Amino acid sequence: xxxxxxxxxxxxxxxxxxxxxxxxxxxxxxxxxxxxxxxxxxxxxxxxxxxxxxxxxxxxxxxxxxxxxxxxxxxxxxxxxxxxxxxxxxxxxxxxxxxxxxxxxxxxxxxxxxxxxxxxxxxxxxxxxxxxxxxxxxxxxxxxxxxxxxxxxxxxxxxxxxxxxxxxxxxxxxxxxxxxxxxxxxxxxxxxxxxxxxxxxxxxxxxxxxxxxxxxxxxxxxxxxxxxxxxxxxxxxxxxxxxxxxxxxxxxxxxxxxxxxxxxxxxxxxxxxxxxxxxxxxxxxxxxxxxxxxxxxxxxxxxxxxxxxxxxxxxxxxxxxxxxxxxxxxxxxxxxxxxxxxxxxxxxxxxxxxxxxxxxxxxxxxxxxxxxxxxxxxxxxxxxxxxxxxxxxxxxxxxx
Amino acid sequence: xxxxxxxxxxxxxxxxxxxxxxxxxxxxxxxxxxxxxxxxxxxxxxxxxxxxxxxxxxxxxxxxxxxxxxxxxxxxxxxxxxxxxxxxxxxxxxxxxxxxxxxxxxxxxxxxxxxxxxxxxxxxxxxxxxxxxxxxxxxxxxxxxxxxxxxxxxxxxxxxxxxxxxxxxx
Numbered sequence: 011x012x013x014x015x016x017x018x019x020x021x022x023x024x025x026x027x028x029x030x031x032x033x034x035x036x037x038x039x040x041x042x043x044x045x046x047x048x049x050x051x052x053x054x055x056x057x058x059x060x061x062x063x064x065x066x067x068x069x070x071x072x073x074x075x076x077x078x079x080x081x082x083x084x085x086x087x088x089x090x091x092x093x094x095x096x097x098x099x100x101x102x103x104x105x106x107x108x109x110x111x112x113x114x115x116x117x118x119x120x121x122x123x124x125x126x127x128x129x130x131x132x133x134x135x136x137x138x139x140x141x142x143x144x145x146x147x148x149x150x151x152x153x154x155x156x157x158x159x160x161x162x163x164x165x166x167x168x169x170x171x172x173x174x175x176x177x178x179x180x181x182x183x184x185x186x187x188x189x190x191x192x193x194x195x196x197x198x199x200x201x202x203x204x205x206x207x208x209x210x211x212x213x214x215x216x217x218x219x220x221x222x223x224x225x226x227x228x229x230x231x232x233x234x235x236x237x238x239x240x241x242x243x244x245x246x247x248x249x250x251x252x253x254x255x256x257x258x259x260x261x262x263x264x265x266x267x268x269x270x271x272x273x274x275x276x277x278x279x280x281x282x283x284x285x286x287x288x289x290x291x292x293x294x295x296x297x298x299x300x301x302x303x304x305x306x307x308x309x310x311x312x313x314x315x316x317x318x319x320x321x322x323x324x325x326x327x328x329x330x331x332x333x334x335x336x337x338x339x340x341x342x343x344x345x346x347x348x349x350x351x352x353x354x355x356x357x358x359x360x361x362x363x364x365x366x367x368x369x370x371x372x373x374x375x376x377x378x379x380x381x382x383x384x385x386x387x388x389x390x391x392x393x394x395x396x397x398x399x400x401x402x403x404x405x406x407x408x409x410x
Numbered sequence: 411x412x413x414x415x416x417x418x419x420x421x422x423x424x425x426x427x428x429x430x431x432x433x434x435x436x437x438x439x440x441x442x443x444x445x446x447x448x449x450x451x452x453x454x455x456x457x458x459x460x461x462x463x464x465x466x467x468x469x470x471x472x473x474x475x476x477x478x479x480x481x482x483x484x485x486x487x488x489x490x491x492x493x494x495x496x497x498x499x500x501x502x503x504x505x506x507x508x509x510x511x512x513x514x515x516x517x518x519x520x521x522x523x524x525x526x527x528x529x530x531x532x533x534x535x536x537x538x539x540x541x542x543x544x545x546x547x548x549x550x551x552x553x554x555x556x557x558x559x560x561x562x563x564x565x566x567x568x569x570x571x572x573x574x575x576x577x578x579x580x
Contacts, residue, residue, distance in 0.1 A: 070558060077537075084489070089490065091452040095459050115474075128422070142558075147478060148546075
């Protein structure tokens with residue numbers, strides 16, 4: 011039995027699974043994208059596996075990629091309000107942007123979710139750089155990376171003050187603050203404000219380094235290092251044998267149309283007319299990094315260097331499909347358990363944001379075949395021991 | 411109709427009151443939009459799975475909300491409630507209220523019903539020829555984007571046009 015606190019597990023839900031080709035699998039139900047019952051069932055499955063929280067991301071603004079694959083079909087705080095009302099115990103974390111809502115609107119949304127859920131809410135703080143979001147709100151462009159982070163500090167502090175002074179939400183009922191931003195500015199932001207940090211660190215050493223760095227930065231601003239938990243994303247495609255898992259991966263990749271491939275690349279600033287099958291002779295940086303997701307391009311470059319030559323854009327997308335630069339596992343439940351346990355024991359992670367290859371099916375597979383192994387090893391809990399999400403993640407915390 | 415002034419009330423208590431309203435036979439529930447009140451669309455979304463008939467009407471003060479943000483929550487509420495959502499707009503400035511209503515309606519109807527084809531074989535998720543751009547450069551708001559989601563069961567949900575008196579939950 012380990013003496014470290016158990017792993018924190020978040021279940022990230024995209025409707026048909028994280029893989030962009032998943033909606034085309036025979037068992038997928040993409041027409042049920044509006045159906046509360048669909049999401050409720052997924053959430054109940056995650057709760058059965060004692061996931062600490064579900065997580066719904068969000069991107070505002072029309073995305074033409076929706077022609078080829080499922081995008082963000084639901085304003086997440088509205089959906090999570092309905093889910094919190096239907097499914098007990100499990101946390102409810104949603105993305106909210108600091109750029110397009112006022113601090114009062116943000117504070118009210120998450121205060122309401124905190125009240126509705128009995129202290130199970132969390133806010134994944136994003137600073138929106140996407141041009142599509144800017145266009146939705148009638149702005150010519152989103153603020154630059156540096157500007158929006160600079161502003162975000164003030165927004166978060168203002169929101170926290172409103173929660174306490176206007177909404178009377180204190181202590182364990184305060185929404186969990188989550189943040190994902192691996193740049194230098196992002197890590198400083200996390201160190202100052204975040205309880206939980208999401209990260210895309212696909213290899214063990216990078217993950218150990220990232221976690222250690224974030225903890226050091228937290229200490230530098232007067233926090234206990236254990237007051238910040240680092241959760242790498244983990245894309246999981248399971249099979250009872252390696253061959254079966256690879257067959258699942260192949261069937262998912264078969265769902266990647268050219269349109270999807272181009273759409274995914276466009277998110278990283280790769281021009282639409284780039285030849286998908288030509289060898290990548292220049293570095294990815296030559297396409298010109300957008301201010302959108304600065305640090306993800308570095309992750310892509312690192313991945314490109316690990317692929318067998320000749321690397322093509324198509325091959326790059328195949329390797330990141332679903333995982334988007336996050337740690338990716340394709341294999342058996344035993345091997346998945348070993349990987350998770352290794353990362354946990356080596357200090358690479360305080361937990362994971364699990365990204366399921368496909369749904370329906372992917373979450374059930376993980377809960378039925380991986381969770382029991384983790385529970386037997388004492389790495390994840392068998393019961394919900396605390397009502398509030400904060401108490402669940404930080405059981406020793408008395409106040410802060 | 412029952413219209414609650416929920417200022418300084420706990421969201422969970424408002425949900426309970428909403429569920430009781432349906433049990434009493436009320437057919438419409440309206441929740442106020444105010445800086446001191448829980449977010450009405452979110453509270454109504456929590457009422458939705460615990461009710462089946464009562465209509466769930468979100469009040470919106472258009473002086474404090476961007477139509478794009480509101481439209482996303484309105485269609486979400488419509489989907490979550492299987493087509494029971496409604497909206498009610500007020501503003502001290504009539505021109506702003508009118509612009510809000512117009513832009514919200516245009517955004518909610520920017521996807522034709524049936525635009526979401528989910529054709530697995532062809533790899534077409536949304537027929538984008540049935541998504542229409544919304545270009546609006548108004549006095550109070552601008553947008554250059556269609557809504558990012560399709561409408562719910564009601565298309566543009568009905569907007570309450572009668573005057574509403576909000577009462578404190580007893």
